Amino acid sequence: MKNRGLTKVDLIFETIDSGKVLSKAFRMSNEEILKEILDSGLRGRGGAGFPTGMKWKFTAAEKDPEKYIVCNADEGEPGTFKDREILDRAAYKVYGGMAIAGKAIGSKKGYIYLRGEYRFLLPQLYMELDKFHKLIKEIGYDFNIEYRMGSGAYICGEESALFESIEGFRGEPRNKPPYPTTSGVFNKPTSINNVETLVTAMMIIDKGAAEYIKLGTKDSRGSKVFSVSGDTPNPGIFELELGMTVKQFVDEFGDGDTKAVQVGGASGFCVPRKKFEDTIIGFEGVPTGGSMKLFNSSRSMYNVLHNYLDFFTEESCGQCTPCRVGCQQLLKGIERVKKGEEKSLYLHELLKLADTMKIASKCGLGQSVGNAFKSIVENFREEIIY
Amino acid sequence: MINLKINDQQVSVPEETTVLAAAKQIGINIPTLCNHADLCVAGNCRVCLVEQKGARTLVAACAMPVSEGMEIQTNSLKVRNARKHVIELLLSEHKSDCTKCYKNQNCELQALANEYSFGDHIFLDLTTDHQYKIDRSSPSFIKDDSKCIRCQRCVRTCAQLQHVSAIAVANKGAHQKISSFHDRMMSSVVCTNCGQCVNRCPTGALVEKTYIDQVWDAIYDPNLHVVVQTAPAVRVALGEDLGYDPGERVTGKMVSALKQIGFDSVLDTDFTADLTIMEEGTELLTRLKKALVDGDKGVTLPMFTSCSPGWIKFIEHKYPQMLPNLSTCKSPQQMFGALAKTFYAQKRNIDPSKVISVSIMPCTAKKYEADRPEMRSSGYKDVDYVLTTRELAVMIKQAGIDFRTLNEARYDSIMGDSTGAAVIFGATGGVMEAALRTAYEIVTGREVPFKNLAITPVRGMDGVKEATVKIEGTTEDWNFLEGAELKVAIAHGLVNANKLMKAVSQGKASYHFIEIMACPGGCIGGGGQPIPTSMEIRKKRMAAIYSEDEHLPLRKSHENPEVISIYKEFLTAPNSHKSHELLHTHYFERESY
Numbered sequence: 001m002k003n004r005g006l007t008k009v010d011l012i013f014e015t016i017d018s019g020k021v022l023s024k025a026f027r028m029s030n031e032e033i034l035k036e037i038l039d040s041g042l043r044g045r046g047g048a049g050f051p052t053g054m055k056w057k058f059t060a061a062e063k064d065p066e067k068y069i070v071c072n073a074d075e076g077e078p079g080t081f082k083d084r085e086i087l088d089r090a091a092y093k094v095y096g097g098m099a100i101a102g103k104a105i106g107s108k109k110g111y112i113y114l115r116g117e118y119r120f121l122l123p124q125l126y127m128e129l130d131k132f133h134k135l136i137k138e139i140g141y142d143f144n145i146e147y148r149m150g151s152g153a154y155i156c157g158e159e160s161a162l163f164e165s166i167e168g169f170r171g172e173p174r175n176k177p178p179y180p181t182t183s184g185v186f187n188k189p190t191s192i193n194n195v196e197t198l199v200t201a202m203m204i205i206d207k208g209a210a211e212y213i214k215l216g217t218k219d220s221r222g223s224k225v226f227s228v229s230g231d232t233p234n235p236g237i238f239e240l241e242l243g244m245t246v247k248q249f250v251d252e253f254g255d256g257d258t259k260a261v262q263v264g265g266a267s268g269f270c271v272p273r274k275k276f277e278d279t280i281i282g283f284e285g286v287p288t289g290g291s292m293k294l295f296n297s298s299r300s301m302y303n304v305l306h307n308y309l310d311f312f313t314e315e316s317c318g319q320c321t322p323c324r325v326g327c328q329q330l331l332k333g334i335e336r337v338k339k340g341e342e343k344s345l346y347l348h349e350l351l352k353l354a355d356t357m358k359i360a361s362k363c364g365l366g367q368s369v370g371n372a373f374k375s376i377v378e379n380f381r382e383e384i385i386y
Numbered sequence: 387m388i389n390l391k392i393n394d395q396q397v398s399v400p401e402e403t404t405v406l407a408a409a410k411q412i413g414i415n416i417p418t419l420c421n422h423a424d425l426c427v428a429g430n431c432r433v434c435l436v437e438q439k440g441a442r443t444l445v446a447a448c449a450m451p452v453s454e455g456m457e458i459q460t461n462s463l464k465v466r467n468a469r470k471h472v473i474e475l476l477l478s479e480h481k482s483d484c485t486k487c488y489k490n491q492n493c494e495l496q497a498l499a500n501e502y503s504f505g506d507h508i509f510l511d512l513t514t515d516h517q518y519k520i521d522r523s524s525p526s527f528i529k530d531d532s533k534c535i536r537c538q539r540c541v542r543t544c545a546q547l548q549h550v551s552a553i554a555v556a557n558k559g560a561h562q563k564i565s566s567f568h569d570r571m572m573s574s575v576v577c578t579n580c581g582q583c584v585n586r587c588p589t590g591a592l593v594e595k596t597y598i599d600q601v602w603d604a605i606y607d608p609n610l611h612v613v614v615q616t617a618p619a620v621r622v623a624l625g626e627d628l629g630y631d632p633g634e635r636v637t638g639k640m641v642s643a644l645k646q647i648g649f650d651s652v653l654d655t656d657f658t659a660d661l662t663i664m665e666e667g668t669e670l671l672t673r674l675k676k677a678l679v680d681g682d683k684g685v686t687l688p689m690f691t692s693c694s695p696g697w698i699k700f701i702e703h704k705y706p707q708m709l710p711n712l713s714t715c716k717s718p719q720q721m722f723g724a725l726a727k728t729f730y731a732q733k734r735n736i737d738p739s740k741v742i743s744v745s746i747m748p749c750t751a752k753k754y755e756a757d758r759p760e761m762r763s764s765g766y767k768d769v770d771y772v773l774t775t776r777e778l779a780v781m782i783k784q785a786g787i788d789f790r791t792l793n794e795a796r797y798d799s800i801m802g803d804s805t806g807a808a809v810i811f812g813a814t815g816g817v818m819e820a821a822l823r824t825a826y827e828i829v830t831g832r833e834v835p836f837k838n839l840a841i842t843p844v845r846g847m848d849g850v851k852e853a854t855v856k857i858e859g860t861t862e863d864w865n866f867l868e869g870a871e872l873k874v875a876i877a878h879g880l881v882n883a884n885k886l887m888k889a890v891s892q893g894k895a896s897y898h899f900i901e902i903m904a905c906p907g908g909c910i911g912g913g914g915q916p917i918p919t920s921m922e923i924r925k926k927r928m929a930a931i932y933s934e935d936e937h938l939p940l941r942k943s944h945e946n947p948e949v950i951s952i953y954k955e956f957l958t959a960p961n962s963h964k965s966h967e968l969l970h971t972h973y974f975e976r977e978s979y
Contacts, residue, residue: 027949104395131944153558170555175429175449230652317429318555325475328560336510356471359433359443359464367443 004072007241009215009223011203012196018092019135021206025100027140028059028205033104037201040210046072046194047264047289049363055191058181059105062189069098069105070166070185070192073114074150074157074205076367077265078311079291080212083195084118084224085237090199091125095132099143099186100205105191110145113162116152126294156317159192160362161185161317172317173363194289196225205220211232215243220282230262230294231255245285247276249292257296260379265291267368270301302338308372309334316365323366326357330373344385347377364382390456396831399730405458406434406447417469417498419476422586423449423920424906425546431537432472432619433498434808436460443467446881471508473498478658480589481532487590492917494588495535517559521574521602525757526750527584527594531563533839534591540564540583545907548880550700566589576703576978578880580696580904581750581913594750594914597771598781604742605648605769612742613730614649615722615801616640618656619748619812619909620775622930626916626923627779628789633926635934638794643782644746647796656804657743658718658725659811659820660691661952666817666967667825668960670899671864674830674922686710688875688890688897690818693717695755695905696913698973700880705887706975714970718811719745719752720761723768724968725801729956732799732926734964738764742967744771746778748812748912751904755757763968774914803948805938806934806941808841813931814878814908818901822855822874823942829857829864839941845932847907850875850881852897873897879906 011149025033038053059067071094082295087094098110114122129145136143148166150156157167160174163185165267184190193201200222204212220242229235232253240249250258261271263286271279271286280287281292295304309331333350336342354370361367377384388925392409399408404427409416420431438449439457443463447458452679477499484490493656518532538555542699543562552575556565566575604612625634644652670689676682692698701708718725723743730958731738746754751774755761756769773781782789797803802867807823808814819841826834834841834855843853855872875897878888883902905911907924912933935941943949952969957964 029790155558169722172555175427175446177451232574240706313558314559316559316562317559319428321430321432321472321475321535324536324562325479325509325512328512328515329475329478331762332510332512333514340896352467353471353509356468360435360468360472361443362446381686 006244006252009239012199018096024206032101036209040204040212045196049283049287056104059189059191064189066160066188068185068190069101071112071196073112075115076154077217077291078292079265080291081227082237086195091128093199093202097202102143108142111148115147116150137315148355219284223259226292227290228292229255231296232294243280246271246279258294259297260295262293264288268310272379301383305376312336312369320362322357322360388452388454390452392458403452405450408452416447422539425542435468437462437465453602474508476535479512481513488593489590521572523571526579526753533589539586543582543586549884553830572770578696578699579751579754585913594774598777601771603634610742611650611736613651613726614744615653616746618809620746622927623915624775631656632923633930639792642792646787651798653801654804655718656808657801658721659808660943660946660949662718663824665962667821688900691901694904695751695903703978704978709973716971721969724763727728727764727766743771745769746773748775748909748915750913797850805946806938807943809934812909813905815876818844818876824944830859831861850877874899876901878903878908880904
């Protein structure tokens with residue numbers, strides 16, 4: 001199904017016989033599952049891209065008999081809506097992926113942390129969950145899943161803040177180390193994975209790593225579900241093979257006037273038209289948790305940036321200085337430059353601040369504010385100033 | 387042991403040491419702000435960032451455990467630039483009107499800013515973007531969010547050391563702040579006014595409510611007679627604010643300074659501490675007699691001490707069902723206040739309405755206690771102004787006194803005599819020890835069977851301490867106690883008090899007498915004591931307290947000559963009608979939410 005260098009895939013939403021795949025997985029040894037996932041080169045689909053096999057391997061190596069699988073369904077990145085669709089259409093595969101992960105690391109208990117705004121999905125998710133628990137019992141395996149609800153804070157998608165929230169505390173990121181694989185939820189070894197990662201893992205067990213690595217590139221194996229929005233005649237959810245350039249993507253989804261694509265949401269990177277051809281969507285280029293937002297020439301990149309900074313200023317947990325104060329400074333800074341109350345050279349100070357935030361913030365939120373800021377300011381400087 | 391390199395120097399430290407501690411060991415100082423020796427690691431101010439070879443980001447030295455082969459740079463260009471940015475960011479959200487700030491020259495943020503000698507600020511002033519209201523509702527302290535840098539030391543203190551959580555983090559992002567339940571005023575939430583947060587705030591966001599000017603005004607008013615009392619724990623800590631090392635006793639110089647400042651009479655809370663022992667000891671023995679001899683089932687035991695106003699407010703909020711267990715004795719400060727405007731005024735032939743009674747306390751909760759409406763048994767406000775140890779140091783500096791060269795002076799009389807038993811009230815276990823010294827002797831006619839009167843099981847920094855004293859060889863009046871085992875317990879820091887209260891209220895532990903002090907280490911670690919505080923510092927103050935006790939000729943409360951004479955001349959006997967009128971009080975159930 002090649003279409004201008006862009007391959008559509010149907011893996012995540014493909015209907016499978018869950019019982020068959022799970023039976024297969026439970027007959028495998030822990031090591032066999034780990035090997036399969038490691039061989040597949042699967043990297044986390046939430047955005048950060050940590051190798052899933054490694055994460056499972058580290059958690060499996062922990063001696064504590066009490067371990068957890070946590071599914072991160074707090075999909076909050078602006079412009080990302082693929083996990084909602086996956087849960088809506090293929091929840092059984094999310095549950096299956098969790099059980100397989102549980103088998104691999106030696107855990108009998110899973111939590112799904114669901115974004116507060118997705119509460120409307122719960123009745124149907126619980127129905128599916130009952131079916132899953134019955135199926136697991138029939139197969140003669142023991143794995144239990146519970147839902148925990150988010151309450152609307154973006155920061156709770158950060159893994160350690162998510163654990164705090166599950167435990168009933170204020171959602172604030174923890175110091176690392178220790179990492180979740182040694183001390184996660186309830187201070188027990190935890191493997192926390194994105195919704196899509198778990199589904200993909202199940203599909204890898206079904207089809208085999210050898211089959212899976214036929215898709216994608218060396219650094220970005222397989223396929224990925226994208227949430228396409230913005231100035232596009234064709235918005236929605238699309239599963240595509242990894243390794244395409246932004247140009248190929250824009251050719252498929254653009255409206256003919258695309259001037260920039262924001263890859264990876266507010267914490268991602270802005271790719272301007274002049275770099276479309278050279279930029280690969282994936283870990284070798286611009287990584288993404290799925291968000292692909294297209295902007296055409298009618299959009300002011302100042303407004304885009306202002307919107308993102310406004311978002312971060314609101315959604316920082318506020319605990320660490322670089323993120324809490326830095327976001328406010330960046331926002332106020334561009335406002336004043338725009339109004340001419342601050343010289344355009346002040347942008348230079350702000351860029352330095354963005355660099356500091358990247359290396360000085362406590363968690364991924366503060367560390368990635370600089371991505372959007374720098375890529376927009378550097379590529380659309382004149383739009384910020386004038 | 388773990389081997390690592392810091393600034394190219396090799397260092398070996400035990401596992402789980404932080405980079406911060408490892409650096410300190412080899413004389414490398416890494417600046418910190420949210421870090422505090424008494425509290426769990428937060429890692430949120432990011433001032434202590436250092437560079438770790440191979441790491442993607444800088445790491446917080448306070449939160450980063452050492453690992454084998456680690457290589458750290460604490461002062462690289464990358465670190466310096468980031469640190470300057472972090473401090474600048476903190477300054478941009480901090481209302482920097484330093485010359486008008488009570489914490490001027492005693493502010494950790496100011497010190498850092500000074501160290502990095504900023505000229506023009508890079509970043510924009512954010513303080514005007516927020517609408518800050520200063521909360522002056524508590525009689526003990528002021529909370530000014532415009533000076534808050536969100537280090538959360540206060541939040542951790544209140545939760546971790548005091549089990550109160552009067553303040554917690556609210557909101558997120560730019561709106562994140564340290565707030566109270568439903569954002570209520572501090573005077574109307576569950577807050578014990580202990581001031582432990584004040585003691586740990588690195589800036590001027592939490593400071594004691596000061597009454598220095600009112601006290602100066604009274605001193606210079608020729609129509610007023612101003613008496614001052616000094617609490618036991620002040621004399622072993624005041625020096626720290628005047629250039630001495632922790633653990634230095636400055637009793638005589640302090641008395642001299644107070645006289646030079648112009649107080650009409652410099653007296654000692656220790657006198658009423660001794661009096662407390664007489665009243666509280668008698669109350670305990672009476673309760674025991676009622677329970678053991680009269681078989682009175684209505685007697686509430688164990689009896690709890692009532693000297694610590696932070697503890698009193700805690701139990702009023704959290705364990706109101708146990709209020710009958712509290713001794714009805716007022717704290718020494720309030721006993722003193724009531725006597726200053728009755729007994730003292732009579733004896734000195736002064737109109738009590740012209741007496742202003744000032745107390746110097748290691749405590750911020752004492753300010754609240756003095757304001758309690760029931761604390762007016764003299765017919766006037768028994769204690770007019772309460773100053774902390776820190777405020778006294780400020781007054782001494784304001785008066786231009788060279789503290790070091792002062793001669794040692796003695797307390798004035800009447801109500802200036804004291805014993806070693808009163809001095810040790812300042813340390814956790816001290817009230818218990820003082821009570822045992824006296825009660826044992828009353829009951830048996832002999833001294834407590836501990837070498838040099840040091841009842842060591844009740845001393846020290848363990849959070850909860852227990853001891854059993856077997857009573858043998860009683861005198862005729864007390865032979866119902868023959869062979870009895872008096873079981874006592876001591877807790878300091880409200881988190882420990884809560885543990886003990888839980889055990890007692892659930893019937894898991896049974897005691898006769900329990901001493902509780904709201905602050906870690908007792909009054910020596912009070913919220914009004916010099917800043918900074920740490921276990922090390924508190925231990926030094928504690929050692930000074932016991933050394934003061936050992937150096938005094940009289941070490942048992944019932945031997946205090948002024949105590950003996952006040953009963954003869956004025957109060958008749960412990961727990962007499964007069965005593966109850968002036969020296970005892972009652973408590974109130976308060977909301978807990």
